[in-house]
Amino acid sequence: MRNLTRRSLLTVSSADHHISSAVVLALPERREEVSARLAKMTGVEVHAGEGSRIVITIEGPSSGMLGETLTTISLMDGVLAANMVFEHAEGREARS
Numbered sequence: 001m002r003n004l005t006r007r008s009l010l011t012v013s014s015a016d017h018h019i020s021s022a023v024v025l026a027l028p029e030r031r032e033e034v035s036a037r038l039a040k041m042t043g044v045e046v047h048a049g050e051g052s053r054i055v056i057t058i059e060g061p062s063s064g065m066l067g068e069t070l071t072t073i074s075l076m077d078g079v080l081a082a083n084m085v086f087e088h089a090e091g092r093e094a095r096s
Helices: 006-011 028-039 063-074
Strands: 017-026 044-050 053-060 079-090
Touching (some): 017 063, 028 053, 063 079
16 A cells, blocks of 8 residues: 655646746835845746735646745745745646
8 A cells, every 4th residue: 555645645746837826925125125036036937016015926847846935935034924826737738
């Protein structure tokens, strides 16, 4: 019998491309700085920012990778919270 773990459930997927949207809440006086750091991260794209909120998308090969990126963002200096809003996964044939 196969031993299932929470991590294996999150990372096993027939999809090979994942994308999620997220809202990052930053200290208002540091939003521009945080946005610039986010824009330099692999797989992260900054779409909008106003006040303390920054809207981003994260792309990668697995749901687990998206979660790791979101955790990294939430631990950044100047970030108060980072929350996933939506996630979509698709296989290679859907992108062709």
